[in-house]
Every structure is written in C-alpha cells, then in structure tokens.
Amino acid sequence: xxxxxxxxxxxxxxxxxxxxxxxxxxxxxxxxxxxxxxxxxxxxxxxxxxxxxxxxxxxxxxxxxxxxxxxxxxxxxxxxxxxxxxxxxxxxxxxxxxxxxxxxxxxxxxxxxxxxxxxxxxxxxxxxxxxxxxxxxxxxxxxxxxxxxxxxxxxxxxxxxxxxxxxxxxxxxxxxxxxxxxxxxxxxxxxxxxxxxxxxxxxxxxxxxxxxxxxxxxxxxxxxxxxxxxxxxxxxxxxxxxxxxxxxxxxxxxxxxxxxxxxxxxxxxxxxxxxxxxxxxxxxxxxxxxxxxxxxxxxxxxxxxxxxxxxxxxxxxxxxxxxxxxxxxxxxxxxxxxxxxxxxxxxxxxxxxxxxx
Amino acid sequence: xxxxxxxxxxxxxxxxxxxxxxxxxxxxxxxxxxxxxxxxxxxxxxxxxxxxxxxxxxxxxxxxxxxxxxxxxxxxxxxxxxxxxxxxxxxxxxxxxxxxxxxxxxxxxxxxxxxxxxxxxxxxxxxxxxxxxxxxxxxxxxxxxxxxxxxxxxxxxxxxxxxxxxxxxxxxxxxxxxxxxxxxxxxxxxxxxxxxxxxxxxxxxxxxxxxxxxxxxxxxxxxxxxxxxxxxxxxxxxxxxxxxxxxxxxxxxxxxxxxxxxxxxxxxxxxxxxxxxxxxxxxxxxxxxxxx
Amino acid sequence: xxxxxxxxxxxxxxxxxxxxxxxxxxxxxxxxxxxxxxxxxxxxxxxxxxxxxxxxxxxxxxxxxxxxxxxxxxxxxxxxxxxxxxxxxxxxxxxxxxxxxxxxxxxxxxxxxxxxxxxxxxxxxxxxxxxxxxxxxxxxxxxxxxxxxxxxxxxxxxxxxxxxxxxxxxxxxxxxxxxxxxxxxxxxxxxxxxxxxxxxxxxxxxxxxxxxxxxxxxxxxxxxxxxxxxxxxxxxxxxxxxxxxxxxxxxxxxxxxxxxxx
Numbered sequence: 001x002x003x004x005x006x007x008x009x010x011x012x013x014x015x016x017x018x019x020x021x022x023x024x025x026x027x028x029x030x031x032x033x034x035x036x037x038x039x040x041x042x043x044x045x046x047x048x049x050x051x052x053x054x055x056x057x058x059x060x061x062x063x064x065x066x067x068x069x070x071x072x073x074x075x076x077x078x079x080x081x082x083x084x085x086x087x088x089x090x091x092x093x094x095x096x097x098x099x100x101x102x103x104x105x106x107x108x109x110x111x112x113x114x115x116x117x118x119x120x121x122x123x124x125x126x127x128x129x130x131x132x133x134x135x136x137x138x139x140x141x142x143x144x145x146x147x148x149x150x151x152x153x154x155x156x157x158x159x160x161x162x163x164x165x166x167x168x169x170x171x172x173x174x175x176x177x178x179x180x181x182x183x184x185x186x187x188x189x190x191x192x193x194x195x196x197x198x199x200x201x202x203x204x205x206x207x208x209x210x211x212x213x214x215x216x217x218x219x220x221x222x223x224x225x226x227x228x229x230x231x232x233x234x235x236x237x238x239x240x241x242x243x244x245x246x247x248x249x250x251x252x253x254x255x256x257x258x259x260x261x262x263x264x265x266x267x268x269x270x271x272x273x274x275x276x277x278x279x280x281x282x283x284x285x286x287x288x289x290x291x292x293x294x295x296x297x298x299x300x301x302x303x304x305x306x307x308x309x310x311x312x313x314x315x316x317x318x319x320x321x322x323x324x325x326x327x328x329x330x331x332x333x334x335x336x337x338x339x340x341x342x343x344x345x346x347x348x349x350x351x352x353x354x355x356x357x
Numbered sequence: 358x359x360x361x362x363x364x365x366x367x368x369x370x371x372x373x374x375x376x377x378x379x380x381x382x383x384x385x386x387x388x389x390x391x392x393x394x395x396x397x398x399x400x401x402x403x404x405x406x407x408x409x410x411x412x413x414x415x416x417x418x419x420x421x422x423x424x425x426x427x428x429x430x431x432x433x434x435x436x437x438x439x440x441x442x443x444x445x446x447x448x449x450x451x452x453x454x455x456x457x458x459x460x461x462x463x464x465x466x467x468x469x470x471x472x473x474x475x476x477x478x479x480x481x482x483x484x485x486x487x488x489x490x491x492x493x494x495x496x497x498x499x500x501x502x503x504x505x506x507x508x509x510x511x512x513x514x515x516x517x518x519x520x521x522x523x524x525x526x527x528x529x530x531x532x533x534x535x536x537x538x539x540x541x542x543x544x545x546x547x548x549x550x551x552x553x554x555x556x557x558x559x560x561x562x563x564x565x566x567x568x569x570x571x572x573x574x575x576x577x578x579x580x581x582x583x584x585x586x587x588x589x590x591x592x593x594x595x596x597x598x599x600x601x602x603x604x605x606x607x608x609x610x611x612x613x614x615x616x617x618x619x620x621x622x623x624x625x626x627x628x629x630x631x632x633x634x635x636x637x638x639x640x641x642x643x644x645x646x647x648x649x
Numbered sequence: 650x651x652x653x654x655x656x657x658x659x660x661x662x663x664x665x666x667x668x669x670x671x672x673x674x675x676x677x678x679x680x681x682x683x684x685x686x687x688x689x690x691x692x693x694x695x696x697x698x699x700x701x702x703x704x705x706x707x708x709x710x711x712x713x714x715x716x717x718x719x720x721x722x723x724x725x726x727x728x729x730x731x732x733x734x735x736x737x738x739x740x741x742x743x744x745x746x747x748x749x750x751x752x753x754x755x756x757x758x759x760x761x762x763x764x765x766x767x768x769x770x771x772x773x774x775x776x777x778x779x780x781x782x783x784x785x786x787x788x789x790x791x792x793x794x795x796x797x798x799x800x801x802x803x804x805x806x807x808x809x810x811x812x813x814x815x816x817x818x819x820x821x822x823x824x825x826x827x828x829x830x831x832x833x834x835x836x837x838x839x840x841x842x843x844x845x846x847x848x849x850x851x852x853x854x855x856x857x858x859x860x861x862x863x864x865x866x867x868x869x870x871x872x873x874x875x876x877x878x879x880x881x882x883x884x885x886x887x888x889x890x891x892x893x894x895x896x897x898x899x900x901x902x903x904x905x906x907x908x909x910x911x
Contacts, residue, residue, distance in 0.1 A: 054810050074813040081814045087807035091829050101815035373738035380731030384750045387787055391764035398767055451664050454657035466661065468899055473668050475844045476891040479868050480884035484671020487678065577755065585757030592872060602759050609763055622760045629755055
C-alpha cells in the first residue's frame with residue numbers, strides 16, 4: 001500500500017466507566033472504500049466521530065495526510081461526514097446547505113454556485129437548489145447530505161449508516177450510486193453499517209468490530225471465506241459455529257460433535273487429537289445423508305422461507321441448534337424427522353473461538 | 358501534546374459557562390436576595406410606627422395562630438380547595454377533549470384558550486363586574502327569562518369570588534392537562550381495553566395515571582395562587598371576603614407590618630415548595646411541566 | 650368504533666364562550682353612548698376620543714411600553730444565554746440556579762410584589778422605572794428561559810456538529826445554525842414577556858412608587874374607585890394589542906418548529 005491517507009494508531013476512548021474503544025489501529029489508503037461493520041454499540045460511530053474530531057480520543061493518534069490531527073478541532077480537518085440522520089440545516093435551502101462549507105472557506109459566490117450545481121448533478125439532483133430539506137423525500141435528503149459533503153472535496157469522507165433509513169430497494173440503488181461516486185471522485189470512504197450484505201457489496205476492505213476492537217480487517221473475500229474467529233464467521237456469513245473436539249481418521253481431520261463426526265479443514269496449525277475446536281459452516285453447505293451413513297444426527301425442528309431460501313432449523317442431541325438452507329421452497333423434510341447431516345470438509349474451516357481483546 | 362485537546366474541550370465548556378453569568382448574577386441579586394430577605398424579615402420585629410427593627414422574634418409566626426388570622430387561613434384553604442376542585446372538574450375535560458381534537462383544530466383552539474390567558478386580567482375581571490352587578494346583565498337575563506323575580510345581587514358575594522377565581526385559573530389547568538394528554542401514548546389505553554378494561558376503568562387506571570403530571574402542574578398553579586389572588590377577592594368580593602393574599606396586601610400597604618406579611622408569604626411559599634416536592638416525588642420528573 | 654364526539658365539541662364550545670363572555674361584554678360596552686354600563690344607549694366612539702385626550706392615560710401608556718420593551722429585552726438576553734448555558738455548560742449548581750430563575754413563574758404575584766418591595770427598600774433602590782424594570786425582568790425570564798430551553802432540547806445536536814464538520818468554528822456555527830433555529834423561541838418568549846408586563850398589576854402596584862404609573866395600575870385604581878367607560882375603551886385596545894402579540898408569538902413558534910407533530 002502507498003502512504004496511507006488516514007491512520008488510527010492505538011486509539012482508545014472511555015465514556016464514564018465504559019471502554020468504548022480499546023485500541024483501534026487502522027490505515028486507509030487513498031481512494032479506498034473501508035467499511036466498519038458491527039452491531040450497534042460496538043464502537044463504530046465513536047471511531048468515526050474521533051476521525052472527524054467531534055469526539056476526542058483518550059489516547060492514541062489520528063493521522064491525516066501524514067499530519068497528526070489528534071488534537072485538531074473538527075473544522076480544521078480535511079474530512080467531511082454524512083450524518084446518519086443527514087443533519088441538513090432545516091432553515092436553509094438545498095443550495096445553501098450544499099454551499100455552506102465553501103462559504104465558510106470564503107469562496108466567491110459564483111464559484112460556490114458552480115460547485116453546488118456540479119455536486120448536485122453528481123448526486124442526481126440537478127436544479128434542486130431552491131428546495132427546502134423539509135420538502136424532500138428521505139432518498140433525496142440523503143443525496144443532499146452526500147452532495148454537501150463531497151462539494152468540499154475532502155480527503156476522507158465519513159458515512160455513518162447513510163442508507164439506514166431508506167427502504168430496501170432504494171438502499172440497493174444507493175449502494176451502487178455511492179460506489180460509482182466514490183470511484184469517480186477518488187475519495188477515501190470510511191463507511192459504517194451493520195448490514196453485512198452492504199459491507200460485502202461495496203467495500204474494498206471490511207473491518208469487523210466488536211466490543212471496541214477490530215476482530216478482523218480484510219477484503220470481503222478474506223472476511224467471508226477465511227473468518228478469523230467464530231464471531232466474524234457468524235456475523236458476516238451467518239455461519240453455524242460447531243464446537244466439538246478434533247479427531248483424526250486415516251490422517252484426515254474430523255470434528256467430533258453431538259454424537260457424530262464430519263470432516264473439517266484446519267485453517268492454521270492442525271489441532272491435537274481430542275483438542276477442543278470450533279468450526280464455521282455456512283448453512284448452504286449442510287448436506288443431508290441418506291440411510292445409515294456416518295454423519296451428525298439431528299432432528300428437524302422448523303422450516304421457514306425467507307429471501308428465496310428455505311431455512312431448516314435442526315436440533316442436535318447436545319442441545320445446540322444449527323441452520324441448513326436450500327434454494328427453492330420445497331423439501332421432503334418435515335418437522336420431527338430424524339436426519340443425519342455432514343458437509344464438505346473444505347467448506348468447514350476451524351476458527352478461533354475467542355474474540356479479539 | 359495529548360492534553361491539548363482536553364484543554365480545548367474545557368475551553369469550549371468554559372465559554373458556555375460564561376453564558377450563565379448574567380442569569381447567575383441576576384438570580385443571585387434580584388431573586389435569591391429578595392427571597393432570603395423575605396425569610397429574614399419574617400423573623401424580625403416590627404418598629405413602633407414604621408419600618409423594621411433588627412431583633413429576632415417568632416412573633417410573626419405565632420401571630421398566625423391568632424383567631425382572626427387562623428380563620429382567614431382556614432377560609433383561604435377552604436376556598437382554595439373548592440376552587441381547585443372546580444377547576445379540575447371544568448378544566449380536565451376541557452384539556453382532555455382539546456388534545457383529542459383532530460390536529461387541524463387543535464392549534465386554533467389552543468390559541469383561543471391562550472389569548473384570554475395573556476390578555477388583561479383586569480379587563481376580564483371588569484367584565485364579570487358588569488355581569489354580576491345588581492341589575493347587571495345576569496340579573497336582567499334571569500329576570501327576562503322569569504327565572505328570578507328580583508335581582509340576585511351577586512356582586513360582592515362568595516360565589517362571585519369563586520367564579521372569578523375559576524375563571525382566572527382555569528387556563529393554567531387546561532393547558533397543563535392538554536400538554537400531558539397530547540403526549541400520551543394511546544396504545545396503552547388500547548392495550549388496557551384489549552386486556553378487558555372498560556372505558557371507565559381504562560380511564561382511571563391508565564389515562565389518569567399518564568396525565569397525572571399535567572393534572573398536578575395544574576394543581577400547583579391553582580391551589581396556592583387562589584389563596585393569593587387578593588384583587589379578585591377585593592374587586593368581586595367587596596371587603597367581605599379576606600384571603601391570605603388580602604391580609605398580606607393590607608399588612609404591606611395599610612398596616613405596614615412587613616415582618617408579618619413576610620411570615621405569611623413564607624408560609625405560602627412553603628406550600629408551593631411542598632407541592633412541587635410532592636410533584637417531583639410522585640411523577641419522578643425534575644421539571645414542572647411547562648405551561649408556556 | 651368512531652363516533653362523532655358531540656359531547657366534547659359542545660363542551661369545548663361552551664367553555665370557550667364562557668371564557669370570552671366577559672371580554673366581549675367589555676368590548677361591547679366600550680362603544681356604549683351611556684355612562685352607565687348596564688344601560689345600552691346606542692353606539693358611540695366618544696370614550697375612545699376621550700381616552701386619547703386624557704394625558705394621564707397617555708403617559709401611563711408610554712411608561713408601560715418602555716417597561717414592557719426594556720424588561721422583555723433584558724429577559725430575552727438573560728433568559729436565552731441562561732438556557733444555552735444550562736444546556737451546554739458543566740458548572741456546579743446550574744440546576745438549582747435554573748430552578749430559582751424560573752421560580753417567579755410558580756410564585757404568587759403578591760409574594761413577588763412583597764419581596765421586591767421589601768428588598769428594594771432594604772438596598773435603598775428608589776422606586777420608579779428601575780425597580781419596575783427589574784421586577785418585570787424577573788418574572789419574564791422564566792418565559793424566555795423555558796421557550797428557549799424547549800427549543801434547544803428539540804434541537805438535534807448533529808446540526809451544529811455538521812456545521813463544525815463543514816469547517817465552521819464554534820462561534821460561526823452558533824450564529825449560522827443554532828441561533829436561527831432557536832430564534833423563534835426567543836422572540837416568542839419575548840412577546841409573551843411583553844404581554845405579561847403590559848398586563849401586570851400586582852407586582853407593579855408594589856414597586857411602582859409615586860411618580861411612575863403604568864396602564865394596568867391606572868386601570869386597577871379606576872376599577873376600585875369608580876369606572877368611567879374610558880376604561881372599557883382602554884381595555885378593548887389593550888386586548889387587541891395583546892392579541893396581535895400572542896398571534897405573532899404563535900406564528901413564530903410554528904415557523905421555526907421543525908419537529909413534526911405526531
């Protein structure tokens with residue numbers, strides 16, 4: 001990677017007695033799209049606010065374009081934010097909203113007007129200058145918020161769940177547009193979401209966050225296919241986490257689990273015989289076996305249909321519950337059926353069963 | 358290096374603290390000062406002719422127990438209870454119905470209630486004089502309808518004072534109840550109905566509880582003031598009805614016994630404080646719901 | 650399930666009629682030819698004419714206007730700054746200070762009158778316009794304070810954060826964003842203060858002294874001694890003046906209010 005445009009070094013933050021950030025390190029390259037992914041309360045918004053200067057780190061450094069800005073006030077930082085609720089100034093029209101940053105910088109009126117016009121066109125809102133924010137739809141306000149930020153040509157654009165308030169269809173469309181905009185402008189995006197699909201679709205790299213630490217930073221395929229630990233595996237790919245012990249059959253690694261066995265692949269060093277291991281298996285790789293074949297026994301508990309997939313919930317003898325899925329809506333299985341399942345060994349990888357601390 | 362930002366934050370907070378300056382200054386000099394002086398004054402002795410002697414005494418508080426003043430207190434409290442009860446009876450439904458109006462009517466009706474509230478209380482009082490006066494509008498009206506054979510001569514009677522009080526204090530109750538009812542989460546009532554409560558039971562178990570803060574604000578703004586609205590008792594009651602407010606005014610302006618007036622005021626303030634305290638205890642809220 | 654709320658509508662209408670009855674009566678009688686207010690003697694504007702000729706009323710009006718203007722202005726400055734400070738500064742005792750500052754709203758006016766009378770005598774402040782302005786400012790501050798505080802509470806902090814983020818400094822973002830958004834609250838509080846001041850009798854009676862008279866004090870004296878229909882005319886005029894203030898205040902309240910009602 002080239003010289004990073006934005007760097008966080010061991011950033012820590014406490015609110016009252018709660019440690020919200022416990023040593024965050026991140027380096028974002030120029031024009032990179034980085035997503036902070038995590039459930040609410042994991043510290044992603046605080047991270048963003050520390051980058052923008054709206055919050056200050058207790059310790060650690062924020063480095064922007066090679067300059068330490070840890071102690072800089074927000075108005076002196078060359079970053080802009082698209083707020084979660086857009087925060088459009090309700091008493092200013094769209095033109096004044098978008099032009100606000102330029103006006104502050106003392107730009108001349110014609111210059112501002114031209115830049116505002118371009119920014120609005122870029123965001124597909126040409127000619128909306130005289131509208132008031134209250135007269136616009138959620139999607140339009142969203143675009144104004146983006147235009148207001150990018151018109152200043154910041155080095156880094158921070159987006160705090162910008163699509164959270166939009167409906168699914170609009171969200172998909174905006175994902176594509178945001179990605180296009182980012183490519184076109186070449187600005188580094190730091191993007192917050194709790195939606196793994198959104199993260200996987202848009203990002204160059206994803207930082208999965210939990211309890212104020214990054215669990216894993218990597219490209220979407222790294223995160224998806226090689227989750228570092230059980231949290232990443234279950235959060236990003238909604239994988240089943242099977243916790244059992246390692247067993248070797250003819251030199252091949254098996255998972256001994258819930259009264260059965262299935263082949264698995266060791267992600268790192270092979271575990272010792274009998275050692276506890278955790279294995280991540282995505283629901284679509286669960287295969288049902290016929291007859292008395294060797295596998296893991298289970299009882300079908302429930303069938304449900306969502307997003308084009310049939311989800312089959314299975315109860316295991318040890319009380320665990322896992323989910324298998326199939327395309328289509330039909331399956332010969334019905335609740336109460338006893339089944340035996342397995343999965344391809346190369347699709348079941350061992351993961352660390354503890355969070356990054 | 359690391360501390361610079363902390364300092365910046367503190368500086369921003371510091372700048373905000375400067376904003377409090379004028380309010381602190383004004384409050385300390387012109388409110389804390391007077392209130393404290395009122396308390397001090399209530400323990401001082403009265404000079405023979407005019408003014409105050411700096412001698413500690415409990416006389417002013419003991420004087421309240423003299424039969425004349427005790428009965429005034431008793432009369433005032435009775436009137437306050439009566440007025441408050443009537444204000445609740447008339448004002449609660451009004452505020453409640455108002456909040457249940459369709460949104461487009463709520464604003465205008467709210468305006469209509471607020472306008473008399475902000476307009477001259479004297480003018481409204483004067484209107485009542487014209488109505489209540491012997492051979493005034495009310496008498497003429499009743500006699501024209503043959504409901505009454507002779508003038509009722511209601512002016513300078515107890516009922517006239519009660520009506521005047523209700524009239525002056527009703528808007529406070531209406532507005533407090535309104536703001537409470539408007540904020541209510543009606544799904545709670547629906548839930549109560551769903552769970553089998555009848556409309557009356559649902560009202561008493563849910564609606565009344567939820568709107569208690571507003572009702573209590575209304576009571577705070579009605580009960581003690583009704584003991585103090587001396588000019589209503591004065592103008593509509595003639596000199597026949599004396600409230601604590603009248604006694605305070607007389608002591609101040611005619612008898613010039615300021616320490617006694619101060620003691621009476623301290624008692625009234627204690628009552629108000631007690632009610633606010635109760636309000637906070639019961640509703641758990643720190644603010645008395647605004648009437649503004 | 651949906652019934653026509655006949656009872657509540659009738660109740661509201663009757664209630665409002667009762668509220669306006671005395672006001673309307675005073676207005677009607679201000680146009681009465683007769684000097685006796687219970688006799689209707691035909692329409693006339695003569696009481697208005699007499700009112701305008703009366704010097705005492707004129708000076709009282711000027712006094713009331715000056716008093717209302719000054720006290721609402723001071724209340725606006727002190728109340729607004731106080732509300733912002735209370736919301737944003739961390740200073741010990743700000744809660745109790747805010748409580749004391751709003752106490753006049755909950756204090757019976759006669760007590761306010763008495764404590765100001767006693768206190769001003771104590772510190773030797775001569776009674777007159779100064780004492781009037783101070784006492785009216787005192788009971789006006791709560792109205793501005795509460796209005797502005799409500800505005801601030803309803804104000805999304807991310808507006809100001811967005812301004813900072815876009816490069817505006819502390820002061821700039823306050824004047825560009827926060828101030829315009831709370832301005833309707835300030836002005837509406839100020840107008841209400843003005844209306845309160847123009848209407849106040851009790852506190853004024855105590856602190857007015859002998860030289861300065863305000864309109865309500867003049868009216869009160871007249872009501873106690875003997876009324877000329879001039880007072881009707883005056884009350885009617887004051888009613889419309891207040892009406893305009895209250896309407897303006899409400900209008901302002903609506904304009905800046907970005908919160909949508911549920």
